[in-house]
Amino acid sequence: MPVRLPETAAALELRHAVRDWLSRYAPTGVVAVGLSGGADSLALTAAAVVEAEVVDALIVDHGLQSGSDAVAAEAAAAARALGCRTARVLAVTVTGGGGLEAAARRARYTALDAARDRLPVLLGHTLDDQAETVLLGLARGSGPRSVQGMAPYADPWGRPLLGVRRATTRQLCADLGLRPHEDPHNSAPEFTRVRLRTEVLPLLEEVLGGGVAAALARTGEQLRADGEVLDELAGKLLRAAGDGATLKIETLATAPVAVRRRAVRAWLLDGGAKALTDKHLRAVDALVTDWHGQGGVAIGGGVAGTRLVAAREHGRLTLMALTGGRHH
Template sequence: MDRSSSGVTPGESGPVAGQVRLPETTSVLVLRQAVRAWLALYRPAGAVAVALSGGADSLALTAAAVVEADGVDALIIDHGLQRGSAAVAAEAADAARRLGCRSARVRRVEVDGPGGPEAAARHARYRALDDLRDGMPVLFGHTLDDQAETVLLGLGRGSGQRSLRGMAAFDDPWGRPLLGVRREITRQLCRDLGLRPHEDPHNSAPEFTRVRLRTEVLPLLEEVLGGGVASALARTAAQLRDDGEILDSIADRLLSEARDGSSLSVEILATAPGAIRRRVLRAWLIEGGAKAVTDKHLRAVDTLITDWRGQGGVAVGGGMPGTRLVARREHGRLTLAFAR
C-alpha cells in the first residue's frame, strides 16, 4: 500500500492534525464525526494512542483519528498465536505510518494464564497497551456490532445489568469512539482508501462463542424480528449504562456512609434497597481483593445482612493458593479477611 493507492494525502510538514487529508466519502465522514465527537467529550486536546490490530475496524479508526486528533501513536500487539503473526504486526505498523501516525510501536507478548486462550490473550494485550501508552488514552475500534454481541452474550449468560450495559465509550484509559458505527462502515472506509485489512482467522472460527453469535445468532434474530436488532441491543446498553451510572453514584455515597474502617455497618446497609446494597457489596468485595464477583457471591453475602441466622462466613473469589477470602458478620459489621 502507498499513498497514491490508499487515497491518503500527507501534509508537507508531517503527520500532525489537519495535515492528512482523506476523501470525503460517506464512510470517512461518519468515522471522522464519531472520532471528533469522542475527542470533544473525553480528549479535547492532546495526542491519543490507537490499538491497531490491522483489521478493518482499527485501521478505519486510525485513519480517522490521524485527521481529528492532535497526534496519534499506533500500538500493535503481537500475540504470537498464529504463524506469521510478526509479519502481520509489521504490516500494521507500516500501514499506521502511511496513514500518518507519528509513531507505530510493536510489542510481542506471551499469552498464558487462566480463563482459556481468549481471556489470556486479552489480559496480555491490555497489560502491554497500558505499558506502552505513555499516559495517553488508548482507542479501540469496537463498533456497534461488537456492542450488540457483548450485550447478547451477557443476556445469554444471565450476568446482570452490569454486563448488559456493554462496553463504555470511555473507561479510563480505554476509549471506544465507534460504538455507534456499524462494522460495514469501517470496511467501506478501508475500501474507499484502498486499504487491505488483515482478516484474523479467529474471527470466523465457529469454536468461539462470539463468532457464532456474529455469524449465526444475530443474523437469525435480524431475520425473525425484521431487522434493527443490533442497533436495538446497542441502545439498550446505552440506556442501562445511563441508569447504572446513577445507581452507582448512589451506591458510592452509601458505601462511604457504611464504612467502619475496613468493615461495613450492617445497620446502615439493612435499610437500603437491595439493588443499591448489592452494588455497595460488590465495590467493597473488589476493593478487599475479591476476583470475578458473581451474582451468587453477592446474594450470599447479602443474606448476612437481610437473613441473619448466625450462619458462618461466605467465601468469595480471591486469595492466594491455599487461602480463601471470606466475608463474615461480626458484632453488627461485615468483615472481609483471608482464611485457610
Template sequence: MNRDTAARDARGRPLLPEAPAIHEVRLAVRAWLARHDVRSVAVGLSGGADSAALTAAAVAEAESVRAVVVDHRLQAGSAAVAARAADFARARGCASVEVVPVEVTGPGGLEAAARAVRYRALDETRDGLPVLLGHTLDDQAETVLLGLARGSGPRSIRGMADFDDPWGRPLLGVRSSVTRAACGELGYAPYEDAHNSDPRFTRVRLRTEVLPLLDEVLGGGVAPALARTAAQLREDGEVLDAAAAEALVAARAGGAGLGVASLEPVHPAVRRRALRRWLAELGASAPTDRTLRAVDDLIGHWRGQGPVAVGRGPGPGTRLVVSRRRGRLDAEFVDQQRCADD
C-alpha cells in the first residue's frame, strides 16, 4: 500500500511520499488542526479515496489517530472491504483501528438511513475525539445545489461547516481529483463504492451530470464558486445566529414562552432565526419556510390569527402548536384532531 515502508518518522510511522497531491491534503489537515487547536483525532475511514488520503495525512500531522471503519453491510463482500480499509489504517500507523458492522434501517430512504447509522456508529466509537470526515470541495458543491433545490434560504445553501463538533471536515477546499491522485502517490487502490455511481441517487446525478453540464455552460469553475458561496454565507449566518441568540435570551425574560414586545423591533431575518432555534429546542424538526413565516406573523403581522401547527408531537396524533396569548408566544403539544378543529 505504501511504496516506501522502510522510511519512518521519529514515532515509527511511515513517511508520506514527497508528492504534490498528498502534500496538498496534508497541508489542509495541518491547517485544520491548528485552526481548531486539536492534537488527536478519530477518522471515519471507508476505504475510498477521500477518506484514505485524509487518514494518511492525519497520521502524519496529528499526535494520534483512531480509525473507525463502518461496515454498512449493504453489499456482498462488505466485510472484506472494511478489513482492507482497516489494514490500510494499520499500515499507515493509526494508533487504533476499529471495524464497526451496522444494520442500516430508518426513515428517509437508503442514503439517508445509511448516513444516520454511520454517524451514530462514529459518535459511539470516537472515544471523545473529534471525528474527521473526508468531505471534499466537490461534496460541498453538491450540498449547495441540493440546498438550492430545497429553497429554504441561506441556511440551506451555506453547506457543511469545517467543524461542527464533533465532526471535522479538513478537505472542504480540496478537490476529489486530488485525493484520488494522493492515493496513487501512496500506492493505494481506493475502494470504488457502486452506490457512488448509481444514478438512482440524487448526489450521483449532480456529480456526474449536473456539475459537468454547468461547467460546460458557464466555462468551468462551478464547484469552487459554489464552495466559496457556501463559505461566505456561513460567515454571514454566524453573525445572524449570534444576534438571534441574543434576541431569544431577551424574549425569554418575564415568564414561559417568548415575549412579543421584545421580538417586535427585531429585524425579521434575525427574528425568524430566533424562532427557528426556539422551535428546535421544543422538538420541531426543520420547520419549513412557510411554517416559520406563519409563526413570525404572530409577532410582525398580528391580526388575531389562530394557532400555527409547526410539527409532529412525541405521540401518535399529536402536533406542536404555537399560539399568541396575552402578549407572549406559547407552544404546546395538542391532539391532531383538536388542531384540525381549531
C-alpha cells in the first residue's frame, strides 16, 4: 500500500502536478520513475504512488563516488516503503567523451530505456531545472529550438514537475520525514549547470527583482508551443518540396525562412546529419536563397569513413556521402 501523504501545500501541489500529467500522457496509470534518491525524484515518487495505478522505481548507480551502491540501495528501500511495485538498481559504467556530465547522462538514459519495459519513465525535473536548461540554450544561440527547454513528455520521458519549484519537492520530503541524498556533484562548481544554479540565477533574481526562473520556464513553454506549429508547417513544406532524396529549390525558396530552415533541418537529420549548428543551417539555406555558384556544405554525420555534403544541383538540394571526394 502507498504511504498516505499529509495534506500539506507541498503534497497537494505535487499530487496535482502528477495527476494532470497522468491524465494527459499516461491514462493507464502504469509508469516507471527514475529515482536518484535526491529530493526531486523522491518527492515525485511519493506523489506518483498515490496518483498512479502502478509505479516501478528505477535507480541508476553511476559508480562515480565511493558508497554509491549504498546510496542506490537506500533509494530502492525508500521506493518500496513509499509503495512502488518494484525497485531495481541499475549499475552503469560512465565512459565516453563530452565531459563527465554528458557521459553520465548518456549512461543513465540508456540504462533507464533498457529497463523500463515499455513504460513511460517519470523524471524529477522541476521548474528550476527548466530555467537552467533555457539559460543553457540561450548560451548555445541555436535559435528558438535551443531555448524551448524540456518537454513535459518526449516518449518515453515524462516530466510532471516542470511547473513545481525545487523548494516544494524539498518541503514534501520534510513533510514525509524523508532524508534525500545530497549528490556532491550538484554543488561542484566545475559543472556549468551548478554555477547557473548557485551563482547566475540567484544574481538574476536579485538584479531583476524576482520571478526570473518562472519567466524563463514560461518562455520555454511558449516557444515550444510555437515550435510545434512551425514543425507542422515544415512537414508540409517537406512533402511539397521533396521526392525523398532531394528537395526542390523553387518550392523551398518561396517559403517563410522559419519554416524553410526547419524543413531543411529535418531533411538533414533524416539523411544522417549529426550535431547540426546554426552555422550549418545558414550555409545550407544560402544554397537556396543566396546561391552564386558556391560549393557544397560539409555536415557532420554519415557512416564511418564518409562525410555528408549538402549541395545544389539542377535546381534541387542534394545530400551526399563522400569518401575521398567520391559520391556514395
